[in-house]
Amino acid sequence: MVMSPELDRATVLGDEAAARGHLARICFKTGPPTLTGVELEWTVHDAADPTRPVDRERLRAALGRHSPVTLDPTSPTDELRRGGTVTVEPGGQVEISTPPRPSVAALISATEADITQLRTRLDAAGLVLGRTGMDPWRPPRPAVETARYRAMRDVFDRRGPAGRAMMYSTAGLQVCLDAGEPDQVAQRWAAAHAVGPPLLAAFATADRHAGRPTGWASARMAAWLAIDPARTRPVWSPADADRDPVAAWTDYALAAPLLCVRGDGPDWTPPADVTFTDWLAGALPRPPTTDDLEYHVSTLFPPVRPRGYLELRYLDAQPGRAWTVPLAVLAALFADRTTTGDALAAAGPVTDRWHDAARHGLADPALATAAVALFELALAALPGLDLPAGLYDETHRAIRRRQAAAERGQR
Known part of the structure; x- marks a missing residue:
């Protein structure tokens, strides 16, 4: 997220009111909903032996000038040919973050070109991208160590192994949508959450990990939900239907425990159970700044996170080009107010059935029924995305196949 120049990121936050005011300015940027973005994450594997660990140096050599500074502090961090930025997660997962585009067709075209460029570099190094939301072959293992990642691991370890599984073994697909005009924000915020469980179920790909079945349709989402409810539970639920999204997110962010406290040394691990509100009240030696608050927000991982736009974080990584299908479904569902309202109702x-969606996927009849209805709405709205004929036909067929799979789950 690019911050407005008038916001001084080093301003000391003197009290909770100042923190709330800052979050209110940055969390929901309103305006016509015209842009769509995507972030694609993959596990990375040796092409000959997918069970073999892939270390930091091999990734650095493969990515070259596109390496993030977490791999190579001297890297120029060049963007990919169509503007995608490459990052590498703590387990060696590679991610492309795209610039937002005014049309889904333009977004798909640009992103596919960047994926092709990435695949070409990895192929030359004997590496391939994974096809699921959870590493199906290897147990959790760190590939990249930073002060942030060490602090995350230390904090997550207090609650059990789910944090390491998330950090080192999961791969997701994030779709980014505009928050909308002021009078649309509440509806789009609610709908972004509401469609999450049925779409998570419909696009679950993470049923295997470390060489064995997990018992979950999405073990990736199961890991996220088990880490720490204070930073991964949904911000919105049906009980919050009449609550202001800004107030709900601000309460959530300030009540969440700190995950990292940045400093000059290698240890950023915070004291246990200190929230940002506690920090504002003097729990740490120095007062927090606006930059500290923004960094704290970057360590919160609910299924939908407001970053000026809405970041939908609940989808598993998809195989090959299949990532375009949930992207098109979500873009269609949020293309106009009527369809978004119908999706919320469907x-x-x-x-609120996130756990059931992660566990059972479309084997849950109620989730399957909701998915069928959402796919029907998406198909009806699909012409409004103005996709080229070939891409439209491909997407229409793919959604129909997903809908047929959901219909089987209803029986």
Whole structure:
């Protein structure tokens, strides 16, 4: 997220009111909903032996000038040919973050070109991208160590192994949508959450990990939900239907425990259970700044996170080009107010069933029924995305196949 120049990121936050005011300015940027973005994450594997660990140096050599500074502090961090930025997660997962585009067709075209460039570099190094949301072959293992990642691991370890599984073994697909005009924000915020469980179920790919079945349709989402509810539970639920999204997010962010406290040394691990509100009240030696608050927000991982736009974080990584299907479904569902309202209503009976979606996927009849209805709405709205004929036909067929799979789950 690019911050407005008038916001001084080094300003000391003197009290909770100042923190709330800053979050209110940055979390929901309103305006016509015209842009869509995507972030694609993959596990990375040796092409000959997918069970073999891939270390930091091999990734650095493969990515070259596109390496993030976490791999190579001297890297120029060049963007990919169509503007995608490459990052590497703590387990060696590679991610492309795209610039937002005014049309889904332009977004798909640019992103596919960047994926091709990335695949070409990895192929030359004997590496391939994974096809699921959880590493199906290897147990959790660190590939990249930074002060942030060490602090995350230390904090997550207090609650059990789920944090390491998330950090080192998961791969997700994030779709980024505009928050909308002021009078649209509440509806789009609610719908972004409500459609999450049925779409998570419909696009779950993470049923295997470390060489064995997990018992979950999405073990990736199971890991996220198990880390720490204070930073991974949904911000919105049906009980919050009438609550202001800004107030809900501000309360969530300030009540969440600190995950990292940045300093000059290698240890950024915070004291246990100190929240940002506690920090504002003097729990740490120095007062927090606006930059500290923004960094703290970057360590919160709910299924939908406001970053000026809405970042939908609940989808598993998809195989090959299949990432375009949930992107098109979400873009269609949020293309106009009526369809978004219909999607919110269709998902209503299952809006809070995140755990069931991760566990059972479309084997849960209620989730399958909601997914069928959402796919029908997406198909009806699909012409409004103005996709080229070939891409439209491909997407329409793919959504129909997903809808047929969901219909089987209803029986």
